[in-house]
Amino acid sequence: MGQQSILRAASLITMNPAQPRAEALAMDMDSGAIVAVGSLAQCQAAALHAPVQDLGPGVLMPGFIQAHDHPVPAAVLCEQPAQWIAPFMGFPTWHDVEALFDQLRRRTPAGQPLLFNGLDRLLLSIPMPDRASLDRYFPDHPVLILDITGHAVYFNSRATGLFGWMHAVPPKDTPDARWTRRPDGTAGGVGFETQATMMTLGAFLPGVVQSPLLNLGAWYSTLARNGFTAAGDLGFVTKLRAPMEHLAALPDCPVRYALYQATYDDDAHASLDFGELSGMISRVGYKIWMDGSPSIGTAAISVPYLDSARARIADVPVGTVPGSSVLNYTPDEFLTLIGQFADKDVQIATHIDGDVGIEVVLDGYERALQRHGLSVTDHRWRVEHFATPSREQCVRAGALGISASMSPFQALYWGDLYDGVVFEPEYGARWQPYRDAYDGGVRPTFHNDGYLSPPLPWLNIQNAVTRRSASGTVHGPEQSLTLDEALQAHTINAAWQQKRDHEIGSIAVGKLADLALLNTDPYTVDPAQLQDTMQFEGTWLSGRRVDLGRFMQSVKAIAHRHDGALIRGAQPHQC
Structure with missing residues (x-):
């Protein structure tokens, strides 16, 4: 056993029914394992000469666990330059969303793709956007909007060019990707399910997100x-x-x-x-x-x-x-x-x-x-x-x-x-x-x-x-x-x-x-x-x-080597 350390807090909530509360814990810094939990005296007896860090009035718990996450989509959709337009993220009305549309249309060079996440039709009480309605908002920009559910995407005519669809005709439907279609067979501007999301997102990422990593x-x-x-x-x-x-x-x-x-x-x-x-x-x-x-x-x-x-x-x-x-x-x-x-x-x-x-x-x-x-x-x-x-x-x-x-x-x-x-x-x-x-x-x-x-x-x-x-x-x-x-x-x-x-x-x-x-x-x-x-x-x-400043510095040092892989990882994976 190598170097040891003790943390003391106002209380420890252990989530261990055999010992629900404690005052301190001792750790082995080489393995990262806990070697003692209890009173400060008990921890000092188990880790002789270990330094004690007193956390004052703070309360320690086990770190929380996010049981179900999507880190790569979240990274590119919830961080700028993508626009997170969910009602609970500062866009409670459709008027608020339209105001953002207008602002971005005026300040963004023609042809530059725009990516939006979190459109909530139910809370906003709006009809389903489609190719025609989004063309009216954005005649000069490829636009992709992800529905709040994660199970639908909305896009305009210019976006179909980014997707590589000949004459705006979407691919055949699969269980994981279904598309609305106009009477002439061209895209209606809506895609459903996971593969549709991944394919459209993969096409937009290179022109929107500078460094996915x-x-x-x-x-x-x-x-x-x-x-x-x-x-x-x-x-x-x-x-x-x-x-x-x-x-x-x-x-x-x-x-x-x-x-x-x-x-x-x-x-x-x-x-x-x-x-x-x-x-x-x-x-x-x-x-x-x-x-x-x-x-x-x-x-x-x-x-x-x-x-x-x-x-x-x-x-x-x-x-x-x-x-x-x-x-x-x-x-x-x-x-x-x-x-x-x-x-x-x-x-x-x-x-x-x-x-x-x-x-x-x-x-x-x-x-x-x-x-x-x-x-x-x-x-x-x-x-x-x-x-x-x-x-x-x-x-x-x-x-x-x-x-x-x-x-x-x-x-x-x-x-x-x-x-x-x-x-x-x-x-x-x-x-x-x-x-x-x-x-x-x-x-x-x-x-x-x-x-x-x-x-x-x-x-x-x-x-x-x-x-x-x-x-x-x-x-x-x-x-x-x-x-x-x-x-x-x-x-x-x-x-x-x-x-x-x-x-x-x-x-x-x-x-x-x-x-x-x-x-x-x-x-x-x-x-x-x-x-x-x-x-x-x-x-x-x-x-x-955890030192998040130091972590982000280390991410910057390797980002250029892996941004391409992250973009390719969002490309479609056909069944």
Whole structure:
């Protein structure tokens, strides 16, 4: 054992039920492991002559874990020069968005591409943009707008030239890329699902983002400033390996990444061993997209969209029950796809929002686990978002050993609309049923889904405990969690979900000293005021305090070598 160090704080919230609170911890600085937790005297006895750093009134916790992220899209869409136009990012009305359009049209040279992220048709009460409407706003600039859901893109005529489409004719539809078309077969200006997003984004990046790697370093820094020391990348493709691996190798890298590779990646079956860097970056499993989003009518739900003025103007398919018609794969296709990747050491993670789709996914998981002899193993397969499960589906998922990563931002930003405006209250008020998931044994985690919402863990926790939407309205209070349970979702549950609970997620002897320093004790704060009160004052990775300034300097030194790979990584990967 090498050099040791002791951290003392007003309190340590360990997330370890065997020792919930402590005063100090001792660390081995060579391995980054915790060697003692308890009183200051106990830590000094375990680490003789170790220096003590007193953190004063601060409170230490294990570093938070972003269970489901998309770091590369977030880096290029949530950092300048891309424009993040979500209502909760300073654009609450369509008039605000139009004012930005006008400003950019006047100051941007003709022909220069413009990229926008986060258009929310439902909250803004606007029709679906298309090629014709965007041509009126931007006759001289290629324009691409990503829908807030991440499941649709909107573009103008000049953009089709960047895509390389002959006479503006889009490619054939696939399960992961569908296009609207005019009667003459040319593009209507809307694309749906993951491949459509990646193809269009890949075409725009070279002309918009000067240094994607610097943007990625900025995103890592954003996560760290919000208390995160680890995250899951739910959409990794092999072309991103070199830049992601080099970031992980930087001595000041602030975030560990567990990678879930997209099943449509050309090299999805290739070996992906990160060797000595496996503590910082590792492949955990594979990701499948099974349905879309409720906000654009592509979630596989069992109830009709209500016929409301708000829903009509946003082109939500009122009166329809999407059911299984919007699934990207039939049950048999889904089972076959799982079978191509299922293994005892591999997790399967599936994006699924609607209850009809959840039933199909649970059926497919159960059949696949049985077929591959994994039913009684510690597989921890995942469902992503899990927005509308019934209580029975939660119990079934728990019994199958399925874990859920849930999306508080859905209930927070759209809860007022889902409850009574878009769906009947009995269905919409339950959106993100935390209590049913927790009681069903799925060990829920929380996430912000990369570029869909800002990575604000205290806002996630606040919503889970209070069930208050952004307007302050309470929806489905019976689905609330305790503060203990909500904190677990961003710490030990998330570590468990990634099969890293032996390393991170709680403060315990033998685990890595991945820590977050809080300005005050969250248990002394009104749960409705957590976001306004709680602040992160620093993070530690393997016992070393993160220096984001030094990290960004090291990113700048290697950016020129990897920007091209990041751009190519956003190019399409045909099925």
